[in-house]
Amino acid sequence: MKLQKKNNENGYVMVWVLIMALAIMVFMVAAMELASSYYRRSNREYLNRQVHFTAASIAQIAVAEFTEDQEGVLRLAVMEELKPYIEEEPLSEEVAVTPIVWKLDSSMGTCTMTGIYDTDTKQLILTAEAEMGPSKESISVVLEIDELAEDSSWTLVRYEPGN
Numbered sequence: 001m002k003l004q005k006k007n008n009e010n011g012y013v014m015v016w017v018l019i020m021a022l023a024i025m026v027f028m029v030a031a032m033e034l035a036s037s038y039y040r041r042s043n044r045e046y047l048n049r050q051v052h053f054t055a056a057s058i059a060q061i062a063v064a065e066f067t068e069d070q071e072g073v074l075r076l077a078v079m080e081e082l083k084p085y086i087e088e089e090p091l092s093e094e095v096a097v098t099p100i101v102w103k104l105d106s107s108m109g110t111c112t113m114t115g116i117y118d119t120d121t122k123q124l125i126l127t128a129e130a131e132m133g134p135s136k137e138s139i140s141v142v143l144e145i146d147e148l149a150e151d152s153s154w155t156l157v158r159y160e161p162g163n
Contacts, residue, residue: 051132051136054137081098082095094118097126099113123144
């Protein structure tokens with residue numbers, strides 16, 4: 001007796017469905033990888049921008065406090081430390097300023113301000129170093145004592161971008 005196939009039951013449709021499902025899965029994996037890559041890049045760019053803005057903001061605060069002769073916490077702390085080196089004959093050419101850690105909102109990262117006072121040029125270099133996740137940025141400001149002013153005014157010489 002001979003077997004008869006009914007309704008085209010030789011399996012072509014099943015093979016076609018499996019090939020289409022495989023193609024759709026490959027497309028979905030590629031789309032997911034592309035979306036994941038875009039997300040990682042966006043997050044990295046956000047962190048880089050955030051640390052740049054944080055470092056720039058802290059540097060601008062330092063410039064404002066020193067050039068506008070404001071009595072802010074930063075200026076008071078730095079001037080208290082540098083007073084003997086500015087008013088008297090210094091013993092060394094460079095004086096390191098004790099690092100100041102800024103307490104910021106967690107969305108801004110962390111920022112530490114360090115500084116060096118050069119007694120020969122009478123320049124103060126303050127560096128704001130911001131960090132958030134794997135991103136780091138530093139911006140320095142160079143200030144010098146204004147010799148013509150009656151009070152202890154400072155003038156901005158330049159900004160120096162960091163890394």
